[in-house]
Amino acid sequence: MLAGGMPRFSPVLCALLLSFTTPAAAIGAFASAVSANDDLLALRTLDRRMETVGYRLAARAARLCPEKAPLPGFLLHDVSQYGESDRAEVRTTFGIGNAPSVLALAPDSPAAHAGLREDDGIVAIDGRPVPDLPSGTSGTFTRLVAVTDQLEKALAGGAVTLTVERSGARQEIRFTPEQGCPSRFQTRPSDTLDARANGDYVEATTAMVAYAGDDAELAAVLGHEMAHNILKHRARLNAAGIQRGLLQQFGRNARLTRNTEVEADRFGVYLMAHAGFDPQAAVRFWERYGREHGAGIFRAATHPSERRRIEIIKAEIARMRRLEQAGQEPLPDLGSQSD
Ligand SMILES: [Zn+2]
Numbered sequence: 001m002l003a004g005g006m007p008r009f010s011p012v013l014c015a016l017l018l019s020f021t022t023p024a025a026a027i028g029a030f031a032s033a034v035s036a037n038d039d040l041l042a043l044r045t046l047d048r049r050m051e052t053v054g055y056r057l058a059a060r061a062a063r064l065c066p067e068k069a070p071l072p073g074f075l076l077h078d079v080s081q082y083g084e085s086d087r088a089e090v091r092t093t094f095g096i097g098n099a100p101s102v103l104a105l106a107p108d109s110p111a112a113h114a115g116l117r118e119d120d121g122i123v124a125i126d127g128r129p130v131p132d133l134p135s136g137t138s139g140t141f142t143r144l145v146a147v148t149d150q151l152e153k154a155l156a157g158g159a160v161t162l163t164v165e166r167s168g169a170r171q172e173i174r175f176t177p178e179q180g181c182p183s184r185f186q187t188r189p190s191d192t193l194d195a196r197a198n199g200d201y202v203e204a205t206t207a208m209v210a211y212a213g214d215d216a217e218l219a220a221v222l223g224h225e226m227a228h229n230i231l232k233h234r235a236r237l238n239a240a241g242i243q244r245g246l247l248q249q250f251g252r253n254a255r256l257t258r259n260t261e262v263e264a265d266r267f268g269v270y271l272m273a274h275a276g277f278d279p280q281a282a283v284r285f286w287e288r289y290g291r292e293h294g295a296g297i298f299r300a301a302t303h304p305s306e307r308r309r310i311e312i313i314k315a316e317i318a319r320m321r322r323l324e325q326a327g328q329e330p331l332p333d334l335g336s337q338s339d
Pocket of ligand 1: 224225228260261264
């Protein structure tokens with residue numbers, strides 16, 4: 001639960017996720033972890049922050065991503081993902097009906113500019129109705145996954161028209177998605193400070209989103225995770241036969257994993273800068289994190305120390321400034337390994 005305050009200590013900030021299944025798994029935690037109105041609204045605020053900062057990174061730093069994907073700029077949820085006991089609360093809190101609805105919307109996305117709003121119900125996409133609400137009283141992600149697939153397929157073709165329901169009236173909203181870095185973003189309700197990347201998704205716990213002092217600090221966390229996806233670190237470590245779990249803490253496993261962490265720190269700085277976030281926020285974040293959480297006895301061998309991370313990030317910021325002063329575009333060069 002979000003309520004109840006202080007995040008617990010977590011020795012490893014960032015782990016390449018091993019057992020990530022579907023986005024629904026994380027949304028499921030959202031459904032089961034909440035019951036009260038205030039908690040729902042508080043969680044939505046964190047989802048919105050995540051979507052807004054993630055969208056800005058993915059859209060504005062697209063130059064740094066060799067592969068691009070259409071970015072919807074909003075997250076959906078659906079009453080059927082909640083258990084029966086929570087559905088009335090969800091309907092009342094968000095004022096939603098049976099249609100899948102917009103949970104969080106990035107305000108600078110084309111969908112928002114076209115008039116989409118949070119809590120709009122999505123009735124049809126390009127004229128095709130979304131699947132009916134499944135029967136049954138326990139939470140299921142069947143329809144949310146189906147609608148998300150339907151939306152992504154439509155977005156792959158360019159402009160889409162959403163038929164939305166708002167206060168009982170229907171209207172059509174048409175927008176052309178921005179093409180950007182393909183990472184998708186989601187929050188997971190948890191008191192543990194954690195952020196992860198699995199190749200497609202970037203996930204941060206609600207505690208981590210709340211811990212980031214401002215949007216630029218959150219961009220530092222998300223930029224690092226996005227970098228893992230953009231640089232295909234998970235595939236690289238798999239190809240190198242890295243052993244996960246306890247064995248990842250030793251020898252070659254630890255060294256190769258640590259190299260990906262250093263690369264993600266370095267690349268993340270450029271993502272931040274291209275998206276218009278002050279990269280100095282990454283230094284601020286790690287200084288604070290080190291002060292408040294870094295004094296543990298256990299130091300993960302897979303990750304550089306906070307002090308080392310700060311050095312690495314400062315060196316990249318300095319390099320970026322030199323390039324800018326020389327009138328060159330600040331693009332990352334990961335050819336020189338620095339750990
Ligand atoms: Zn990492």
